[in-house]
Amino acid sequence: MSQFVVSQSDNQEDHNKNDSITRKISVHTENIINLLIESYGKAPTDTILKILGNLDNSGYIPIELYEKLNEEDFSTEIGKGARKAYQKYLKAKDDKVHALKTINLRDEKLSLIRIIENDTIILRDLLLEHKGYKILDFWATWCAPCRSFNKRFQNHYSEYKDKGIEFYGIGIRIDSETEKDKFLTAIKHDKTPWKQFIDLNNETYNLFGTNSVPYQVLLDEKNQVIKILSHDIHNELDDLLKN
Template identity: 35%
Template sequence: MKKLLFILAFVPTLLFAQTKEELIATVKANPKDVQTLQTLQRIGVYDPDYKELQGLFKKLDKKVRKSNSGKLFERYLDALKNTQVGKKAPSITQLDLSGEPYALSDLKGKYVLVDFWASWCPPCREENPRLVKTYAEFKDKNFEILGVSFDKEFANWDKAIKDDKLTWKHVSDLQGWNNSAGQTYGVKAIPQNILIDPNGIIIAKNLHGDALNAKLREVLK
């Protein structure tokens, strides 16, 4: 998807564009520097490859891997491992707009797109009209969307949903980038999404627009 993405601002050097190959080369050249973990975090930040990151992480110096930053990165790797295609989707339970708890499991038996977004994220808002069209086409074909917001302010979240006419179910814990579901799914950039089948198995990640519609037509025959 060729568009700007909102990425967790944890790396000042993120401002300096580098190719994936350059980032990998930097990681391999600095295995004893704890700052290398920040570079490693930037590799495939939108759609990271768990096995690739794990392999690079294992080649870092033991002191780097055992540092506090290293332990945090291991948690991130665990989240990626547990949310790969073919895995059972981890549970999500947060409050909906009425303040009531709502769970991903409440949609069991349907194809569900878990959409990670926020009202303050321009690329997310640009994506919303396409999602509205997708939902209109497939909502009566055993398909639902669960919006998980990285907002902190309820009013902004609520207004964006109404302004963008997002008529599917929405939840949030209003913790911004610390959203518990986002951490469980290893989300470091938005918009991102996960497509789950009626048995709760992840069958695709980060499909948008025509690619998402094509996948839904394939599975919703």
Template identity: 30%
Template sequence: MKSIILTLVAFFLCLNLASAQERGFVVTGKLEGLKPSYLFMYHSYKGVEHRDSLMVKDGTFSFKGKVHEPSMCIIFSKEIRFQKVFYVQNADMKFTGSVEAPDKIVITGSPVQDEYSVLEKRIAEHRSKAMAIYERAEAVRKDGKTEEANQLMAEFDKLYRGEGAIRKQFIIDFPKSYAALGELLYWTTESNYKEAAELYAAIATELKTTDKAKEIEAHIKNLDVTQVGKPFVDFTMNDAQGKAVQLSSYKGKYVLLEFWASWCGPCRAENPNLREQYAKFKDKGFNILGVSLDDKEDRWKKALEKDNLPWTQVSDLKGWHNAAAIQYGVRAIPANFLISPEGKIIARDLRGEALNAKLSEIFP
């Protein structure tokens, strides 16, 4: 009899999960101090943005939708300083708490969010510790204790840079969590991709069928094939006039493959230096191919005109899902790759004086 009851419980549990997956998610909440007229919800999947908005009534809200797999999401207001980042999945989810303390808002109904909240707590505790040291450093500096302040700032800097280790530990601690997949993709860089491959190998087998896992696999592979010393990866993309441009057409010359965007401040700040170096060395065989991670054509073209960039510029206007950026493992900009006439990547992420010195070495 007991086994029959357990079987029935398991059956109805599976039935409920399947039903939730079919109907999608319902995110409801009642937050103290929530007085704006509208709330907005945003998430994306494979580069496709999903946006929703609704009118708030007496501090309550209810968003409905459907996700292919758990997705990082944000709910925010344009009228007050309120936003909350969380994982949404096809389930009945509930927000409780206050807009005055977003970090203390409790979100129930999502196992993935439950796991992600563990990471949020670890990060919050780490940042709180770091800020306490920073504030102490500022206080002793005002008292004229410069040496002690410098020591505290060094301690703060070490803690600040140690946040990646917390994310890495979360990946290790939760190998069966979809949230760990998201963190692994976020954590993986050109400098640690081999270690990332080892962490990925330890992820639960059932997670490796997800699109997020496939994205991580591709990212690690792309980082490997675009290392210094490797042959360049060819691609074709349209320029601002709609003409197809192929990277391999630059073979026989030095070309700086420059990833940027109109909204990227550091990218735009580097453009005057790029103009100067281009003018200095273009007649000696130096070229630049700009790849914009913009998704709005008008903003891209206005930036091209304002910054007066004379070299070829291409974009597929897919933002962070730019095909060339994905091929080269680019997840932060500015980023660049210097390619030799023989088609080898000979340097990467050269900016300012580092770029100038490299070009002066090549073109004495």
């Protein structure tokens, strides 16, 4: 197996400073989304939907907010546009999942770098380590929502692991020693309890035909993609466990 050589960067102080800024942005983004949800009924719905749209132009609406919205909220021009965008967002996710079911994640050519062991592992072998459901969490160090997830999900990881769902963090777009150093700095700061890997040449990530991060896919026991997850990961996983 090839070795992952960790360089001693002369710019570690810069990495720490840049990573600190990213983590602060992630906290602010998370707080804004929570504030928008809590503001329903206290602030104009159009304002809430407009700000949310500026944060995430995919059409996504947090389920905690969407369940509160009524026909009056959707009667305005902004409301109509938000609902249409949300329905388009859901359909796109469903269509994507259907297409992803043809992906063969047992391809022996797909390799990941194991951070702790400092070597590589074939993705097929990694997936065989856990017999239950799995989540592949593709993320990048500069992605504020990614870092927000690393922070807010730590306390819930053991809960879902005990129920048979395992997580694998996979760093993407890491094509230089500097980027590797940044990834190691981020892992050190985030202290995620789930295992972290680097996607060699983005080969696994590229299978999914997306440019989005964070990008989290749920695999069943047969390692087939059954869901593309969102900010509402708690609700989605709880629904899975109930069923």
